Amino acid sequence: MKKINTSPLSGTLELLPRQQLVFDDYKRKIEEVYKHHGFLRIETPTIDRAEVLFAKAGGETEKQIYRIVKTEETADGANEALRFDHTVPLARYTVEHENELDFPFKVSQVARNYRGERAQKGRYREFYQCDIDIIGRDSLAEDYDAEVILTLSEAYNALGLAEKIVRISNRKILAGLLEALNLQEKGTEILRIIDRSEKVTPEKTRGCLEDLAIEPAKIEKILDFCEINGPRKELMQRLQALGVSGEKFETGVAELDRLLKILESFDSCFRGDMRIVRGLDYYTGTVFETFLPAHREIGSIGGGGRYENLVGLYSDKTMPGVGGSIGLSRLFYVLGELGKVEQTTAQQKPLDLAIVPVSEAEVAFALKVAQDYRQKGQIVDVVLTEKKLANKLKYAAKLARQAIVLGEAEVKTGEFQIKEFLD
Amino acid sequence: MKKINTSPLSGTLELLPRQQLVFDDYKRKIEEVYKHHGFLRIETPTIDRAEVLFAKAGGETEKQIYRIVKTEETADGANEALRFDHTVPLARYTVEHENELDFPFKVSQVARNYRGERAQKGRYREFYQCDIDIIGRDSLAEDYDAEVILTLSEAYNALGLAEKIVRISNRKILAGLLEALNLQEKGTEILRIIDRSEKVTPEKTRGCLEDLAIEPAKIEKILDFCEINGPRKELMQRLQALGVSGEKFETGVAELDRLLKILESFDSCFRGDMRIVRGLDYYTGTVFETFLPAHREIGSIGGGGRYENLVGLYSDKTMPGVGGSIGLSRLFYVLGELGKVEQTTAQQKPLDLAIVPVSEAEVAFALKVAQDYRQKGQIVDVVLTEKKLANKLKYAAKLARQAIVLGEAEVKTGEFQIKEFLD
Numbered sequence: 001m002k003k004i005n006t007s008p009l010s011g012t013l014e015l016l017p018r019q020q021l022v023f024d025d026y027k028r029k030i031e032e033v034y035k036h037h038g039f040l041r042i043e044t045p046t047i048d049r050a051e052v053l054f055a056k057a058g059g060e061t062e063k064q065i066y067r068i069v070k071t072e073e074t075a076d077g078a079n080e081a082l083r084f085d086h087t088v089p090l091a092r093y094t095v096e097h098e099n100e101l102d103f104p105f106k107v108s109q110v111a112r113n114y115r116g117e118r119a120q121k122g123r124y125r126e127f128y129q130c131d132i133d134i135i136g137r138d139s140l141a142e143d144y145d146a147e148v149i150l151t152l153s154e155a156y157n158a159l160g161l162a163e164k165i166v167r168i169s170n171r172k173i174l175a176g177l178l179e180a181l182n183l184q185e186k187g188t189e190i191l192r193i194i195d196r197s198e199k200v201t202p203e204k205t206r207g208c209l210e211d212l213a214i215e216p217a218k219i220e221k222i223l224d225f226c227e228i229n230g231p232r233k234e235l236m237q238r239l240q241a242l243g244v245s246g247e248k249f250e251t252g253v254a255e256l257d258r259l260l261k262i263l264e265s266f267d268s269c270f271r272g273d274m275r276i277v278r279g280l281d282y283y284t285g286t287v288f289e290t291f292l293p294a295h296r297e298i299g300s301i302g303g304g305g306r307y308e309n310l311v312g313l314y315s316d317k318t319m320p321g322v323g324g325s326i327g328l329s330r331l332f333y334v335l336g337e338l339g340k341v342e343q344t345t346a347q348q349k350p351l352d353l354a355i356v357p358v359s360e361a362e363v364a365f366a367l368k369v370a371q372d373y374r375q376k377g378q379i380v381d382v383v384l385t386e387k388k389l390a391n392k393l394k395y396a397a398k399l400a401r402q403a404i405v406l407g408e409a410e411v412k413t414g415e416f417q418i419k420e421f422l423d
Numbered sequence: 424m425k426k427i428n429t430s431p432l433s434g435t436l437e438l439l440p441r442q443q444l445v446f447d448d449y450k451r452k453i454e455e456v457y458k459h460h461g462f463l464r465i466e467t468p469t470i471d472r473a474e475v476l477f478a479k480a481g482g483e484t485e486k487q488i489y490r491i492v493k494t495e496e497t498a499d500g501a502n503e504a505l506r507f508d509h510t511v512p513l514a515r516y517t518v519e520h521e522n523e524l525d526f527p528f529k530v531s532q533v534a535r536n537y538r539g540e541r542a543q544k545g546r547y548r549e550f551y552q553c554d555i556d557i558i559g560r561d562s563l564a565e566d567y568d569a570e571v572i573l574t575l576s577e578a579y580n581a582l583g584l585a586e587k588i589v590r591i592s593n594r595k596i597l598a599g600l601l602e603a604l605n606l607q608e609k610g611t612e613i614l615r616i617i618d619r620s621e622k623v624t625p626e627k628t629r630g631c632l633e634d635l636a637i638e639p640a641k642i643e644k645i646l647d648f649c650e651i652n653g654p655r656k657e658l659m660q661r662l663q664a665l666g667v668s669g670e671k672f673e674t675g676v677a678e679l680d681r682l683l684k685i686l687e688s689f690d691s692c693f694r695g696d697m698r699i700v701r702g703l704d705y706y707t708g709t710v711f712e713t714f715l716p717a718h719r720e721i722g723s724i725g726g727g728g729r730y731e732n733l734v735g736l737y738s739d740k741t742m743p744g745v746g747g748s749i750g751l752s753r754l755f756y757v758l759g760e761l762g763k764v765e766q767t768t769a770q771q772k773p774l775d776l777a778i779v780p781v782s783e784a785e786v787a788f789a790l791k792v793a794q795d796y797r798q799k800g801q802i803v804d805v806v807l808t809e810k811k812l813a814n815k816l817k818y819a820a821k822l823a824r825q826a827i828v829l830g831e832a833e834v835k836t837g838e839f840q841i842k843e844f845l846d
Binding site for chain 2: 003004005006007008009012013014015016017018020021024035036037038040041042043044045046047048049051052055063064065066067068069070078080082092093095096097100101102104106107112114116125126136139140141143144146147150261262265266313314315316350351354360363364367368370371374377378379380381382384385386395398399
């Protein structure tokens with residue numbers, strides 16, 4: 001009889017030890033790629049001042065932030081809250097430690113964040129995000145966009161997701177188009193419509209644009225624009241064919257041209273795509289999202305972009321940056337749905353070797369033998385339960401690839417055999 | 424001008440990237456030792472049901488638990504809270520997943536916990552704890568106590584703290600003594616006095632015992648008992664010289680005798696010490712604490728012990744266990760105070776190699792060269808800032824051990840030199 005409900009909270013990801021091994025392996029692979037690309041790890045506190053966290057948040061995000069309180073305090077009085085992303089604490093961190101950091105500051109953050117969303121499949125209230133950012137002081141070379149995108153691409157490759165597609169645009173191109181069409185003041189609404197356009201029918205998108213009282217010719221232009229995607233050469237031709245001019249448009253196109261040129265020399269997974277806008281986020285230049293073409297139904301598995309100023313809310317300085325994120329909890333859920341996690345856990349035993357002393361008399365010797373094998377780098381358990389030998393071996397066979405049984409004779413001679421468990 | 428206070432919250436440990444490298448290295452070393460001893464990692468959610476977390480907590484701990492609420496909710500209505508240790512969520516986890524776990528369940532947890540204490544030097548509100556536990560179903564062999572203590576000892580060795588001392592007792596010995604003295608009903612108060620006896624004068628301890636109206640002869644016995652410590656043989660003689668009999672006392676002495684016999688065959692850092700009781704915690708057998716003899720002033724740097732039943736609050740089953748913990752945030756603070764962190768950060772550069780393209784024309788080639796060296800396992804940054812070459816090299820020299828400068832000639836010939844930075 002359970003006295004208290006012991007299930008983990010909805011919206012949290014609690015794994016069994018063998019699943020955790022797979023999760024940790026994914027995490028480690030991502031961290032290794034980030035590290036080898038020269039991103040320095042930081043860990044900001046999970047708890048932060050409410051004024052810091054709420055400074056950027058607005059609307060939906062604000063409602064999702066968890067405040068922390070001690071018994072008898074109320075939420076309104078609470079001046080501390082849980083981090084909901086890595087970007088806001090990073091901005092605070094960069095302002096606070098500016099004089100102790102080297103710029104460009106290449107930084108990675110891999111940790112759990114918290115949002116009070118309604119829990120759904122693959123949507124968590126507590127979730128791992130694996131972020132990288134490069135932050136400049138006053139300015140930051142455009143080519144760092146390539147470095148961020150290449151790093152994330154290699155992280156996906158390390159997870160066995162080389163078949164991914166990275167779809168890339170530049171916000172300046174859309175902004176330039178809207179300037180040319182004299183639709184700037186409807187920019188936010190149009191951006192939102194484009195962002196959703198992939199999830200609805202073309203008629204619906206057209207209807208939404210019509211609702212904004214945009215002239216039919218301009219609507220056609222926007223719809224044509226959304227359909228522009230492909231590798232660099234094709235993309236550039238189609239963008240030119242739009243016949244749009246203006247400095248912003250041309251800057252955006254030139255930036256995207258150079259970015260794709262660099263990226264395409266590495267991998268064929270990169271393509272331009274004007275439908276990518278990254279919702280209402282704070283991006284101002286390059287934007288990108290990653291998809292698994294065989295599993296379009298699961299949507300984007302990560303993305304990022306360039307922002308003009310990270311620290312505007314906390315400082316009068318200007319620190320432009322470019323960053324991106326892999327939502328690891330969500331990705332793990334997705335890979336689980338695809339059967340990849342189960343496959344790995346079934347193949348893998350957590351231990352290399354189990355040392356099984358026959359009786360209490362052999363325990364000290366068993367611990368010594370275990371130490372020797374650990375020093376050789378093996379993962380070794382010593383099975384000390386008082387159960388019968390057959391039961392000890394059953395336990396060993398379940399967890400380990402090999403076992404060493406130690407009885408009186410083995411202690412005496414110091415010689416023993418290694419038993420291989422065949423599955 | 425800062426617009427918002429950007430300092431991290433008091434009671435949190437926010438590190439600069441180079442300090443983080445050292446911290447992560449410590450964490451990794453502990454995790455490696457745990458892993459090689461066959462402890463399987465789990466990560467419970469940081470947020471859990473209030474009823475689960477408050478079930479065990481009482482008094483001081485309850486006041487320190489952070490509840491989480493969304494805006495406009497109050498703390499009293501909140502039914503979710505932040506984990507304050509690893510033991511309570513582990514109990515919930517073990518009950519919840521019992522049928523999917525292998526017992527004895529050897530488990531490790533390395534993550535941050537939260538307590539609303541008043542922040543002091545080396546005392547955090549958000550802190551890393553690195554726990555190991557071995558949990559049995561119905562019973563658990565006594566010798567697992569040795570496995571836990573040896574594992575923690577090796578973890579300290581891996582951190583360069585081989586000069587530690589592990590002081591060990593068994594709660595049954597004190598319980599047996601109090602039985603023999605017919606002082607069981609004052610057990611809690613006496614335990615608390617012994618626990619504090621090292622931090623006060625002997626007269627103060629005597630006074631506290633007198634306040635409990637204990638006969639002088641019995642007080643002498645308790646004070647003599649507290650002074651008993653040393654290696655196994657000496658300890659056993661002195662315990663026998665006390666002249667106490669009774670089953671509980673003798674069981675405790677026999678368990679400690681066997682434990683020390685095993686441990687002493689590994690290392691001379693282990694000793695019996697009757698003053699070790701581990702406060703008011705839930706331990707029922709072996710108890711231990713680790714100290715740095717050269718820094719007694721900083722107190723215990725970790726400890727643990729055996730408990731009769733982990734899951735009593737959540738299940739009718741009995742699951743005895745033995746576990747221990749390293750308080751990593753506190754230990755990191757202490758090592759910092761001892762100058763060990765600074766020493767490491769000063770010696771260590773975060774990057775192996777910086778690739779420096781002279782101009783934009785060499786960027787794509789530079790990214791390729793970087794990729795080659797990363798595939799060889801090196802940590803490589805590409806310096807893409809638009810600054811002058813001299814400034815790029817200054818940045819490279821600060822962060823990396825070596826650099827490769829790539830200009831027109833290098834791209835053309837594909838040949839380049841590696842520049843070594845000498846410090």
